[in-house]
Amino acid sequence: xxxxxxxxxxxxxxxxxxxxxxxxxxxxLQRGAQNLRTIVQETNLSVNLVKKCLCVLVQHGACCFxxxxxxxxxxxxxxxxxxxxxxxxxxxxxxxTAKTLYGDTGELIIEELLQRGxxxxxxxxxxxxxxxxxxxxxxxxxxxxEVSSAFSKLVETHFxxxxxxxxxxxxxxxxxxAAAPAAAATPAAAVxxxxxxxxxxxxxxxxxxxxxxxxxxxxxxxENGEDQRNAKRAKMDTETHGDEGIYWQVNFERFHQHFRDQxxxxxxxxxxxxxxxEIVRTILRMSEVTTSATAACTxxxxxxxxxxxxxxxxxxxxxxLDQYLTLLVDDPMEFVGKTGESGGGMFVVNLHRALANLARxxxxxxxxxxxGSRSARIFRLLLRKRHLEQKQVEDFAMIPAxxxxxxxxxxxxxxxxxxxxxxxxxxxxxxxxxxxxxxxxLPTARMLLQNCYKTVANLIERRLFExxxxxxxxxKSQRIEAILASLQASGAEPEQLSEVEEMISAxxxxxxxxxxxxxxxxxxAENQVDETIFILESYVSSTSTS
Amino acid sequence: MAGKGRGVGAFTFNIEALGxxxxxxxxxxxxxxxxxxxxxxxPVPLKVGEDEDYMLALKQEMRGVMQRLPHxxxxxxxxxxxxxxTERYLKQRQIEDEAWTPDWNLFPKELMPRTKKPRTKATKNxxxxxxxxxxxxxxLSKLDELEKKDxxxxxxxxxxxxxxxxxxxxxxxxxxxYEEEDLEEDNDYIESYFDNGEDFAAxxxxxxxxxxxx
Numbered sequence: 001x002x003x004x005x006x007x008x009x010x011x012x013x014x015x016x017x018x019x020x021x022x023x024x025x026x027x028x029l030q031r032g033a034q035n036l037r038t039i040v041q042e043t044n045l046s047v048n049l050v051k052k053c054l055c056v057l058v059q060h061g062a063c064c065f066x067x068x069x070x071x072x073x074x075x076x077x078x079x080x081x082x083x084x085x086x087x088x089x090x091x092x093x094x095x096x097t098a099k100t101l102y103g104d105t106g107e108l109i110i111e112e113l114l115q116r117g118x119x120x121x122x123x124x125x126x127x128x129x130x131x132x133x134x135x136x137x138x139x140x141x142x143x144x145x146e147v148s149s150a151f152s153k154l155v156e157t158h159f160x161x162x163x164x165x166x167x168x169x170x171x172x173x174x175x176x177x178a179a180a181p182a183a184a185a186t187p188a189a190a191v192x193x194x195x196x197x198x199x200x201x202x203x204x205x206x207x208x209x210x211x212x213x214x215x216x217x218x219x220x221x222x223e224n225g226e227d228q229r230n231a232k233r234a235k236m237d238t239e240t241h242g243d244e245g246i247y248w249q250v251n252f253e254r255f256h257q258h259f260r261d262q263x264x265x266x267x268x269x270x271x272x273x274x275x276x277x278e279i280v281r282t283i284l285r286m287s288e289v290t291t292s293a294t295a296a297c298t299x300x301x302x303x304x305x306x307x308x309x310x311x312x313x314x315x316x317x318x319x320x321l322d323q324y325l326t327l328l329v330d331d332p333m334e335f336v337g338k339t340g341e342s343g344g345g346m347f348v349v350n351l352h353r354a355l356a357n358l359a360r361x362x363x364x365x366x367x368x369x370x371x372g373s374r375s376a377r378i379f380r381l382l383l384r385k386r387h388l389e390q391k392q393v394e395d396f397a398m399i400p401a402x403x404x405x406x407x408x409x410x411x412x413x414x415x416x417x418x419x420x421x422x423x424x425x426x427x428x429x430x431x432x433x434x435x436x437x438x439x440x441x442l443p444t445a446r447m448l449l450q451n452c453y454k455t456v457a458n459l460i461e462r463r464l465f466e467x468x469x470x471x472x473x474x475x476k477s478q479r480i481e482a483i484l485a486s487l488q489a490s491g492a493e494p495e496q497l498s499e500v501e502e503m504i505s506a507x508x509x510x511x512x513x514x515x516x517x518x519x520x521x522x523x524x525a526e527n528q529v530d531e532t533i534f535i536l537e538s539y540v541s542s543t544s545t546s
Numbered sequence: 547m548a549g550k551g552r553g554v555g556a557f558t559f560n561i562e563a564l565g566x567x568x569x570x571x572x573x574x575x576x577x578x579x580x581x582x583x584x585x586x587x588x589p590v591p592l593k594v595g596e597d598e599d600y601m602l603a604l605k606q607e608m609r610g611v612m613q614r615l616p617h618x619x620x621x622x623x624x625x626x627x628x629x630x631x632t633e634r635y636l637k638q639r640q641i642e643d644e645a646w647t648p649d650w651n652l653f654p655k656e657l658m659p660r661t662k663k664p665r666t667k668a669t670k671n672x673x674x675x676x677x678x679x680x681x682x683x684x685x686l687s688k689l690d691e692l693e694k695k696d697x698x699x700x701x702x703x704x705x706x707x708x709x710x711x712x713x714x715x716x717x718x719x720x721x722x723x724y725e726e727e728d729l730e731e732d733n734d735y736i737e738s739y740f741d742n743g744e745d746f747a748a749x750x751x752x753x754x755x756x757x758x759x760x
Contacts, residue, residue: 015612018618019620048659091605245651369589369590372587528598
């Protein structure tokens with residue numbers, strides 16, 4: 001937990017949950033696990049407000065609670081999860097991925113779940129069906145069954161998972177009667193102090209039987225059908241669908257696996273060609289379910305198996321496949337490895353090696369864009385040769401001594417290159433010491449990751465500043481839009497409408513356009529920095545598990 | 547001579563051995579690096595395309611929706627501010643929010659609101675959340691009542707937008723009046739405070755005066 005991460009988390013919380021939640025959240029991030037009393041005392045907020053904030057944080061999984069850490073009967077402690085808060089940055093990507101994989105229905109399911117933190121299946125299906133119906137033409141509506149099947153598909157592919165049931169040691173005494181239905185559905189967890197992972201429950205990916213029949217409802221025009229709708233909704237709310245107490249959340253790990261696979265596939269496609277990327281895609285798809293999230297490489301597959309699973313449309317004959325596989329194994333990026341000779345050769349995808357290589361490429365390209373291609377040459381040289389003296393760097397990089405020195409020192413001062421002293425005698429006399437330059441990939445990646453967090457925080461800050469500067473103008477345009485909408489609803493004449501529209505003068509309009517352009521650019525930049533963050537984060541986390 | 551010798555002699559070895567020749571020493575650093583340093587290389591433009599545009603739209607929509615959900619908790623102090631004309635539109639939109647009651651099975655019991663007061667408030671919100679036109683009208687009329695109940699402040703803010711349209715001068719005058727009122731109040735407070743001080747330390751004051759005249 002670094003200062004940059006806390007700053008970014010604070011900004012994200014503020015933007016999505018308001019200032020009060022941000023205060024409680026950053027407090028928890030800075031102080032670690034704390035109980036309710038301490039939080040109330042140290043934040044100077046009212047008890048009810050703190051409670052509300054904690055509810056919001058827990059609802060969104062940004063905060064977990066354990067009880068009885070200091071012995072049975074000790075108060076419940078709350079701990080903020082910075083990882084989960086930083087995921088907010090990636091929400092658009094999750095939603096977009098769901099759209100590409102499962103269409104509009106999948107998109108809306110993921111969107112609803114991300115907005116609400118966690119929901120029951122019946123609740124999600126109903127809301128999504130209603131929203132889809134809203135967007136359809138008059139007379140059409142979305143069937144609940146269709147949405148349910150999309151939901152089940154998302155669960156089958158592990159993109160959604162059940163929220164782990166609450167099974168704390170301290171709370172079990174008081175909550176036993178209330179939690180009984182939940183405990184019956186999912187076998188009670190072994191009482192442990194460590195927070196349970198969702199995957200540790202056997203029914204994590206089993207869809208309960210949900211009795212949901214009907215179609216999405218269109219929001220009726222307020223005037224005529226108001227009372228009717230209220231009555232209907234009240235009736236609907238009291239209905240039970242057989243899945244009460246079973247809540248679902250988005251499985252971020254699964255999404256990350258998908259992003260990682262896509263990154264590997266596109267890297268292969270860029271490095272070699274389309275066909276080889278399709279082969280890698282096939283191998284990854286075959287081992288999708290059998291490989292655990294943290295495995296260093298996929299389960300070995302024989303060339304025969306790969307051949308049989310290749311989609312017929314690719315038209316790759318067997319001997320060509322063998323050639324491609326040899327080519328992939330020989331490639332210096334080492335995406336694909338060979339583990340045995342049986343069955344025409346056993347092949348794996350080296351997931352961690354691939355992540356390391358992707359991260360290296362990212363770091364290299366950052367150096368190239370920041371310091372120019374000649375500095376990047378020195379950087380790559382050091383990566384390959386590990387330790388080099390200054391003289392050697394100048395010679396190998398084929399750059400004039402003076403310039404090379406300058407570049408090397410610039411890289412050194414930005415901490416991208418490290419200096420290692422090796423004295424010949426114990427007195428570290430400079431004349432009898434080797435000065436070796438080297439690049440450590442992991443610390444460099446960590447540092448760049450922190451820089452990325454800082455970048456995003458700065459982008460958000462800048463966007464807030466821009467909107468604050470033009471607050472009056474934004475409010476005015478909002479007001480005019482509201483007036484326009486109400487006028488249109490009441491069927492006003494076009495002259496009246498244009499008159500209202502002219503309330504915003506031309507320079508003001510221009511200023512609004514400029515503002516919109518800036519905000520869009522900043523938002524887009526946030527999205528794209530997050531792609532770099534993803535690569536670096538997965539590389540750093542892969543080194544900690546292997 | 548000695549001074550010069552010391553400057554050169556700071557290195558007890560031949561610096562040529564390090565590959566640093568005469569005149570090729572990098573410049574010494576003076577002070578911290580600038581906050582916005584000049585970059586030699588301009589940043590690469592952002593990726594543009596359908597995917598990026600869609601994700602941008604998703605991001606902005608998400609932000610808007612999240613700010614309107616009941617999960618977004620507003621600071622209490624903002625309510626005490628003078629009501630603005632635009633806030634009426636915003637308020638109308640916020641009233642349509644449904645209140646959020648979490649499933650308490652998943653939360654620690656201590657987070658449940660204990661007192662009765664906030665609960666009844668929540669249910670009220672929920673009712674208005676259903677938002678029939680009648681109830682919305684009720685809410686609006688209630689808001690009006692509350693405004694009337696409030697003293698001068700609320701009325702003034704109510705009048706403000708109209709006056710803006712009519713005449714700016716009038717408004718200025720009004721503001722001045724307002725300020726005067728404030729000043730008067732301030733003065734009252736200070737005078738009373740000052741009185742107390744006089745009473746308490748009357749003797750010492752006299753002494754001080756005496757000393758000053760002499």
